[in-house]
Amino acid sequence: MTEHWSLSALFLSSFLAATLLPGGSEAVLFGVLKHSPQLYFPALGIATLGNTLGGMTSYLLGRLIPPKEPPKGLAFVRRYGSAALLFAWAPVVGDALCVAAGWLRLNPWWSASFMALGKLARYLAIAQLA
Helix, strand or coil: CCHHHHHHHHHHHHHHHCCCCCCCCHHHHHHHHHHCHHHHHHHHHHHHHHHHHHHHHHHHHHHHCCCCCCCCCHHHHHHHHHHHHHHCCCCCHHHHHHHHHHHCCCCHHHHHHHHHHHHHHHHHHHHHHC
């Protein structure tokens, strides 16, 4: 597999894993880094970007939820604001946090920034294992 296709597959996997669809991009990142260690920094960037954009997709879905139907994770996000999205990488609850942030109409730039920081930290931990 060429480097281009490896990074493309990583982006797609990372994006889809951060939406409400099930999937795990950690194994794809691990595989890319095992096969092509020279892609360390590009792979981290691509995985973080894809996963953050996927999380922002959930954020946008949260903006579409009618005000009378509060999503799960609302209390945590209401308490900590955009900083709660540092945990957007967490399985199961991460999607709920992103949706809740959108529903609360938190600043999208701050939301994306905290989301990206948390997701990068998670990918750095995975990359250390490769």
